[in-house]
Amino acid sequence: ESRSWDWDSPRCRAELDEIFFRQHDYIQSGTPEHKDFWAFFERFQRFKTKREMSGYDLGLPTDYDARYKINLSVCTKDIEERLGKQHKGGRSSSGPGRQEIAECRLSYLHFLDFTQKQSFNKLAKLRREQKNLPIFQYKGRIIELVRRHPVVVVAGDTGCGKSTQVPQYLLSAGFTQIACTQPRRIACISLAKRVSFESLNQYGSKVGYQIRFETTRTTATKLIFLTEGLLLRQIQQDGELSQYQVLIVDEVHERHLHCDFLLGVLRTLLENRSDLRLILMSATINIKLFSNYFNSAPVLQVPGRLFPIQVTYRPISPEEQVSRSEKLDPRPYLRILQGIDQRYPPEERGDLLIFLSGVTEISTIQEACQIYATHTRRWIILPLHSTLSLAQQDKVFDIAPPGVRKCIISTNIAETSVTIDGVRFVVDSKVKEMSYDPKAKMQRLQEFWISRASSEQRKGRAGRTGPGVCYRLYAESDYDAFAPYPVPEIHRVALDMKSMELGDPLSFVFIDPPPAASIQTAVTYLKDQGALNSQGELTTIGTLLAQLPVDVVIKMLVLGSMFNLVEPVLTIAAALSVQSPFLRSSQQNPDCATARQHLHSNQGDPFTLLNTFNAWQVKGERGGGSRKWCRRRGLEEQRLYEMVNLRRQFKDLLKSQGLLESEDGASSSGSRGQRMERLSERRKLHQLKRDHEQQESSKRKVLRLEEGQEDSSGSDTEDRGRQKKDKEKAGHDLDIQEVKFKLRHDVSELHDAVSACQDLSSRKQALLKLLVCRGLYPQLALPDEHNTARKDSDQVFHTKNKQGVVIHPTSVFANDPEVLHVPEDDGRETKKDSSKHQLLAFVTLLETNKPYLTNCVRVPALQTLLLVANSVDSNADCSRLVVDGWLELEFKLPEEALKILSTALSLRAEWERFLLHQLGHSSVQESSTRKVSRKDLEKLSDGLVRFLHYTEVSYSIRRLTALQTQNLYIGCQAEETTFSGVNALFPGVEAKPDPIKGGLCVTSFFNYNCLSDSRDLYSDCLRAFWTCPNCDLYMPLTPLERMQHEATCRPPGEQQQPEESVSAKTNSSMSSLTRVYHCDICDKDLTLTSTEILKHKRQ
Amino acid sequence: MATSEPPPKLFVCELCGLSSPFSYYGQKPPNTRAIVLLEECFVTKDPFSPDKEKFLILGSTCSVCSKCVCAGADCSLFYTKRFCVQCVNKHLDQFPHQIRAELAKKSCSCPCLTLRARSGRSLRADQ
Known part of the structure; x- marks a missing residue:
């Protein structure tokens, strides 16, 4: 309100006099002291101006108070009362006094300030990390390239940040409808989590993922991570892929079949969609190949993060080399643990990651290392492979206590799919890779030399957070002998591209065309399976195959739907398509074995799985009960939930193909009240799911030193420990699986399904076995x-x-x-x-x-x-x-x-x-x-x-x-x-x-x-007398003639079935038993059944 | 998926370059009930809290030089008003000794903090 304030004006001064120097004040207006004051005031003002000339007066209070550091205030009840006049009058004497309130207020303000600082520091740290990524300085360039070119190749080595940052750059540049493909499901989930966190959308759905059973996608989703296979299926449904504006294909250098194929499909798709933007992200190998494939697309190369990694070659001596049948010798691995203990003080943190070929090798080395770890108390040994329970897998991300290192023994899952921060030492040995033999239709996990690219990838795992060491258990000359790139999977894997209706597979333009012979083999294979007919056209089974992420089992489904065995076949098909729910670790556990006993079927494993699934479903009260039930039997609960999901997917598919009558009205039936009830229950469940997701962002736990020991023995101490944890959790943490399950399925419907396939009669079982076998054929x-x-x-x-x-x-x-x-x-x-x-x-x-x-x-x-x-x-x-x-x-x-x-x-x-x-x-x-x-x-x-x-x-x-x-x-x-x-x-x-x-x-x-x-x-001419059981024919026949007669001769009752109506196709062969026969002897055209022809000829 | 919408307003710190979209500028952010800010701030929803109503102050303008600065201790200081770190250093003598001591302490402990931040572990997808 300093509208026109003038300190020198008498009017202004008079106004102030009215406030300060009234008649009853200490100094009264008009007195000498009053005059002195104004004189002092002028001098004081001059002094202040002088000071302002020398420097700026911040106008800070002279006395320090921590309160001044807080930039917010809060209008609480006491202040409201004070402002809203004191008509409340006397506060009750028992309440807090002014001082108490003031004290509380001060703490409150400090608390608010603290929470602000906490969140702000998180944000600042996040931004700092983003800025430190090598790719950060290319942000502008990347956006510009994408704006100007339909296809851009971004090549960067491990740790440059391309997978997490590029999608964000595009988001921030205003692109929406972005899809980013990953070769592995696990990467989709973890990337979606990371990117939504980094783009400050942790609790929103702007960034989501979509994998086989799950999606976090909503209408608000602007960026979605999905698998290559899923995108391919989306293309099948919408050839234009109009739901996306930008496609990012990540890890293209891995050259998986799906990926190579996807690139081929996208190349054609781009011709029809000039607005679509495609970004290929690759390691810095073979970049030219990708660029050339897409009409010399511009390439942006980003250097990786440069932490030096020291490489040590330690070839395994011949006497420690293993023959095929023997167990792996743990000594070379133990020496590395010892070496680390000797060379590096325990205060210097850094964990060890060992790559091994398979579960058996992992448990061998784990056992040996565990003994060493128990002895030294400086290591926690943790296995990591895909058959572990999720809880066990998750442990590798937890933090070791001070002075203790984690030793993670892993399959190649940790090569690219899972990133564990804090790894400083990497041990690389020859590692088996799972590959697929299209001829034998089987998966082979064979030991073969890894490629240079993948051994570099492994080495890189040591240098993600600081300088590291990579021990290679082979000679440097071996390394030089490795193939530079992984043999593209396309050379090894059967093609099912026919199902994409892309015409002749042999004419498809691949980025790196596989040998024509291998494509030919694949086509033959598809014909064998009945997916293609002899003309190479897609059959109904083939169409079904194309829509599902699985293959072997699908024939089973079609067969099952025909014989009214749909429920058990669905369960078996689903069970065979997911990993076994039986945990390996609990196999030696006698308690588990006993508990499992009644689930076993000596008909075969699919029937054991069927029993298990049914028993689990019947268990009814799931949630905590289910978890306990599974643990007692050594089962991974997650897999059972996966089965339920897949089973439902299969069922939907059969319905959509008209192979299964959809029980219309079944779900919508029931009185209005029942529907309302279900609706409100669903709402409640959704809320629970949201609550859970909010809790989920819990921090990493610190591991206990005993962690590894428990695992190796698989003993019940772990069980007890878990039970305790479960109990602690049980109060607030309702089983989220259960919630998701209920959201997705009508539980009562499932129960009906179970009762439909329980207690199979021996008749049904025989039939079911035949169907399963026909589905699995030719695998006998x-x-x-x-x-x-x-x-x-x-x-x-x-x-x-x-x-x-x-x-x-x-x-x-x-x-x-x-x-x-x-x-x-x-x-x-x-x-x-x-x-x-x-x-x-x-x-x-x-x-x-x-x-x-x-x-x-x-x-x-x-x-x-x-x-x-x-x-x-x-x-x-x-x-x-x-x-x-x-x-x-x-x-x-x-x-x-x-x-x-x-x-x-x-x-x-x-x-x-x-x-x-x-x-x-x-x-x-x-x-x-x-x-x-x-x-x-x-x-x-x-x-x-x-x-x-x-x-x-x-x-x-x-x-x-x-x-x-x-x-x-x-x-x-x-x-x-x-x-x-x-x-x-x-x-x-x-x-x-x-x-x-x-x-x-x-x-x-x-x-x-x-x-x-x-x-x-x-002997085919030799005839023997034979009586037909159906008609009265009795005559000498050759084996062939006899068979033929049997094929056409029906029991009298059904002889004249009007089969014409059944199917036009079969008419020619089956409907009419008679045919025109020209007899050479009597030179006449006769209309006879084949039996009649036989008789005629004999005459 | 959502189609494009107007890009959000961006707050950028003139000293460290920290940037983040903001949803409100002023002293009374929405849905904050009794809380009043003592300066005009750039405010956004707290991205680290599941609660929709929790807000986060990104920064404000320096009361001396009017630079837009973030709330980070490396860039600014609030002591009855917002001062950017440059202005704080220029007028250091006017701040009470408690503040000066704090600043001195911070400048020596800073490198250690950075180190710790780097070794932080998190589950992260490849590359």
Whole structure:
């Protein structure tokens, strides 16, 4: 209010006099003292001005008070009262006095100031770290490049910050709808967390991730991290990918199949979307390749963070080298721990990271190191691999107490997927990599030399937070001999690009085209699996395959939906697609083993998983109860939740493909009240989920020295410790899994599903096994004939491509191999003959130090082979069969063999017909035909079960040797004339002579009389008298004629089924039993059934 | 996903370059109830708190030179008013000895703080 204040004006002074120098004041206006005051005032003002000339007067209070340092104030109740006049009058005497309030206020203000400082320091630290990243100075340049070019390559070495910073730079530059792909799911989650934190959006959803089961994406999301596979599927749904403006493809140098493929797809996509921005991020290797692929896109190279890393080569001496069967020698590793203890004082922090090839190696080294650690009390040994429970995995991020180092023993998961700060020492040895063999359709984890690029990557792990040391357990000359880059996975992995409808895979423009032969192999493989038809077009199964992140199991799903076995098949399919919930560490624990006992099924591992899942579901009261239940049985709860999610995904997929009737109204049913109730419950659950997410940002814990010991023994001390922790938590921390679970699923619906697949009748179980086996085909293994004489641990099996494989120790059959043996006691003539031979169908052949079969099911050999095999070859009297060119079955009685073969042929024909019908049916829905097929289905499943259960034919089975397979077939030598005569017997089916094998192709899978037998070649002409059980035919027939008759002859009751209505496709082959037959003898065209033709010919 | 929206106003410290979007400038940030600021501040929602109503003061203008400075101790000081660190040093003699002692102490302990910050551990994705 110094509007026009003038100190010298008498009016202004008079006004002040009115305030200070009134009549009753100490100094009164007009007195000499009053005059003196104004004189002093002028002098004082002059003095002040003089001081201001010399320097600036800050106008600070003369007395120090800490209160002055606080820039905020708070209007509390006492002040409100004071300001709002004192009409409240006397405060009650018992309340706080003025002084107490003042004291409290002061603390309060200091507290507010403190919280401000705390948050501000966090922000400042964050910004400082961002600024210190090597990439920071390129921020402007990156944004400019992206604005001006459709494709930009950002190349930077480990630690330059590209993965976390580039997306943020784009966000801050105003880009939205950004997608950033990662090769691994775990990276999506951790990057989304980090970037949302760094972009100050920790509690918002501006930055999110999307992986197989989970997404944090909302409408507010501007930046999403997702896997390459997921983006590919999004492209399948929206070829333009219009939901994104900017795509960042990270880690392109890793050259995974998905990534290479994605780049190829994006290259085409860019032609249609000139507005799309693509940023490739890579390590500084092979940059030109990427730039050239995208029309010489500009490259921005960023140096990595420069902490020096000292490299020491310590090749393992020959006597410490391991042979294949032996355990890894821990001595070279122990020496490194000792060396660190000797050379570096414990106050100098820094942890050790050891790379090993597999879980077995990890536990060997862990055991040895733990002894050393317990002795020295200077180390905490922690394993890190993907089969550990999440809680155990998480421990590697915790902090060791002072004077103690963490020793993390890891698979290559820590090479790129997980970054552990504070690592100063790295031990690098030869490491196995999981790769995929498209021919054998199995995963192989084989030891092979790592590439220079990946060993550099590992070395880099030592220098993330300071100077480090890298010990390489091989010679420098080995390093020089490494391949410069990892062999691109595209050369090793089967292609399923056909499913993307990109035309001929051979003409696809890859960044680095794989050999045409390997693409050809992949296409053949897809045909084998039934994903492509013979013309190379996508089948319904193929379409399904393309939409799911899994493959082997999907056939199973389609088959299951047909036989009303959808619920158990869904569970098994889901269980086989996630990692096993059975924790390895608890395998030795006798308590777990006992608790698990009733879950085991000696039918096979998929059935054990089915039992486990059902038992867990039935458990009902989940939450804490579930966790306890899982722990008692040594189960990883997370995996079970994954199964639930995947199961639901499968189910949705089947529904969307029309393979499963959607239970419309089931969820929306119920009274309005019930719906409201559910709605409010969901709201409550959502709130719980939010609350949990807020709590989640807890700080890293400090590890206890005993941490590692507990793990290694897997003892119950850990259990007790955890229980205690759980109890502490239980109060406020409601199980978040449970909450998410309830949000996603209708629990009651799930219970219904469980009851649908519990207590499978032996009939259903047999059928289910057949479906699982057909899904897993061609992954079959034959028990070695001498297994009965071997120890449990020495049981050997043979697959088509690999002899001498063993059952993985986690399988039920590893502990109970007798169920696979042919029973001794049934009166057999020779040792090998039996009707009880079995085969194993398996999910993967995992090749580590031994080739292992995982997730096995046992199935009756003969019946299963005849029902699922792609190729069955016979000799003339069908006493000898060769299946898929590697399994030979010999029958004592050709008569029996013939009978079972022809039953199998007709069952399969029926089955294929239904399958075709089912797949084709999905779009056109005619209820009338469906009803018919349902009844027929019932009959088919009856037939299949009877076939599986009651086939009692004595036979021998063996694997053919390489030499035997060479001279297996007659080859092309047939006289066309005799064949054309036989050919006439097959209506609809064109039984053609096989040009390669010789013999006759009777169906797509059965080739008659192509095996070169030591017996005579003309037995196909030998006829024997036979009576048809259906019609009254009694006549001498050749085996082929007899089979043919059986295939077409129906029991009298169903002879005239109007099958035309079923499917147009099958009409030509099945609907009409009669056909036009031209008889050469009487020179007439007759319309006859094939039986009638036979009769006619005889006349 | 959200389509583009007007870019948020950015607070930039003229001394250290620290930058962050701010949502309010003034003495009475929204939703802060009884709290009043004793200076005009650049304020944002506290990004480290799940509570939507918690605010964070980023900085303000120096009462002497009117530079825009952040609230960090390396850049400014509040003592009844905001002073940028340059102005504090220019007029050091006018500050009470307690403040001067504090400043002296800070300048020697600063490097250690930086070191500790560097060895901080956090779960972070690669690169």
